[in-house]
Amino acid sequence: MRAVLSLAVVAAASLLVAGSAGAALGTPRSPLAVRGSHLYGQYCLGCHRANAAGGPDAPSLQGVGALAADFYLRTGYMPLRHLGEQPRRQPLILGDRQIRALVAYIASFGGPPVPQPEPWLGDVSKGQALFAEHCAGCHQVAAQGGYVTGALPPPLDEATPQQVAEAVRIGPYVMPRFSQHAISDRQLDAIVRYVESAQHPENPGGWGIGFVGPVPEGLVTWFIAMPLLIGLCLVIGTRFRT
Numbered sequence: 504m505r506a507v508l509s510l511a512v513v514a515a516a517s518l519l520v521a522g523s524a525g526a527a528l529g530t531p532r533s534p535l536a537v538r539g540s541h542l543y544g545q546y547c548l549g550c551h552r553a554n555a556a557g558g559p560d561a562p563s564l565q566g567v568g569a570l571a572a573d574f575y576l577r578t579g580y581m582p583l584r585h586l587g588e589q590p591r592r593q594p595l596i597l598g599d600r601q602i603r604a605l606v607a608y609i610a611s612f613g614g615p616p617v618p619q620p621e622p623w624l625g626d627v628s629k630g631q632a633l634f635a636e637h638c639a640g641c642h643q644v645a646a647q648g649g650y651v652t653g654a655l656p657p658p659l660d661e662a663t664p665q666q667v668a669e670a671v672r673i674g675p676y677v678m679p680r681f682s683q684h685a686i687s688d689r690q691l692d693a694i695v696r697y698v699e700s701a702q703h704p705e706n707p708g709g710w711g712i713g714f715v716g717p718v719p720e721g722l723v724t725w726f727i728a729m730p731l732l733i734g735l736c737l738v739i740g741t742r743f744r745t
């Protein structure tokens with residue numbers, strides 16, 4: 504019985520090895536992934552090397568999946584401009600179709616898919632508490648970015664819900680990776696919802712004139728409220744005179 508079992512294990516293992524070797528050697532890929540492989544040659548090969556195997560300058564991308572490819576490309580973190588610098592949010596040099604092709608190519612080496620957060624299922628105040636517990640130490644409570652040694656945790660005002668979920672599951676650069684065990688998908692929804700709410704502070708009330716500050720807001724009071732009051736005084740005054 505044991506022999507049969509170990510035979511089965513060996514067979515399964517060799518299948519797995521054959522499978523991954525096949526992928527690395529370029530088993531048939533979708534047309535999208537093939538287009539991605541050309542873009543890869545143009546923008547990424549110099550650092551990440553052939554078959555995304557990695558090299559002295561950059562890590563292997565085999566197994567990082569659509570998850571990391573989508574995050575690093577849609578934030579403009581990649582292609583990295585200079586070796587040795589922290590990846591930062593940059594204006595995109597790749598279009599949406601190029602990004603989808605590159606993501607398909609990198610995903611063809613295996614790895615996790617892009618997460619699909621559902622922030623509407625999350626609770627803002629729970630999200631705020633979780634953010635304070637897990638994220639604020641680096642990103643600060645109002646989600647405005649901060650400072651840790653050797654790296655700048657960026658402000659989160661430009662991160663889309665998708666990118667927040669991706670960052671939490673990837674742990675880019677010095678940021679820790681949070682497993683489902685540390686932060687469940689439901690908790691992640693709440694965090695995403697909180698980050699969204701911090702990006703759009705609620706209207707404090709009153710009459711929005713673009714939140715330009717107290718002086719112009721005061722001027723509006725003077726120019727509109729004062730004439731009204733003076734008008735009222737005049738009306739009352741005339742009434743008393745008659």
Ligand code: HEC
Binds near residue numbers: 582583586673
């Ligand atoms: C100048 C060198 C350079 C170029 C060009 C470059 N990268 Fe990178 N890449 C790096 C380095 C260095 C890291 C590690 C950064 C880090 O620790 O966050 C990295 C990390 C990544 C990661 C995250 C890997 C992980 O373990 O999660 C992805 C995905 C990625 N690169 C994709 C790309 C793609 C796609 C391109 C081409 C469009 C590209 N890179 C071009 C240097 C480069």
Ligand code: HEC
Binds near residue numbers: 651671681
């Ligand atoms: C140890 C410090 C640290 C902790 C804790 C941390 N982060 Fe980060 N985070 C970073 C750093 C540094 C980066 C920049 C990564 C890079 O440059 O590749 C980052 C990047 C991000 C980004 C991408 C932002 C952008 O626009 O570039 C998001 C979103 C994010 N973090 C969310 C979170 C959330 C949500 C949590 C809590 C669950 C968290 N982080 C916890 C340090 C941290």
